[in-house]
Amino acid sequence: MGLLREWISKRSLAIVLLALWWLTWAGYFISLAIFNAHADSLFWEWMTGTLENIQSENYQTLMMVLATAYFIYEGSAESRDQSDRIEAKINLLLAKLGRGDS
Numbered sequence: 001m002g003l004l005r006e007w008i009s010k011r012s013l014a015i016v017l018l019a020l021w022w023l024t025w026a027g028y029f030i031s032l033a034i035f036n037a038h039a040d041s042l043f044w045e046w047m048t049g050t051l052e053n054i055q056s057e058n059y060q061t062l063m064m065v066l067a068t069a070y071f072i073y074e075g076s077a078e079s080r081d082q083s084d085r086i087e088a089k090i091n092l093l094l095a096k097l098g099r100g101d102s
Helices: 002-010 012-037 042-073 082-097
Strands: none
Touching (some): 002 012
16 A cells, blocks of 8 residues: 555656546537537637647646656656765765765
8 A cells, every 4th residue: 555655646746637637628528519519609619619728738737747757757867866976975085085984
């Protein structure tokens, strides 16, 4: 259970954005069905266009989050903390000087 909770915690933003994207798809198809039933209504035409725009924005945001998580957060060189490298160099210098790890 702990691994699943940790996996979800690390990816919670992407999960939420994916859920919003699916909700806009559902809303789009529902509004499209209503629009087809009431084709003369300008409101449903506006609603369908609005949901298309919302879905597009959610998709772009989701893809940016997923790409960022894949390329940066998961251990690439860009995600490494500079202080880790500095600390490793300091420890190496201390070891060469014979002072150990203090």
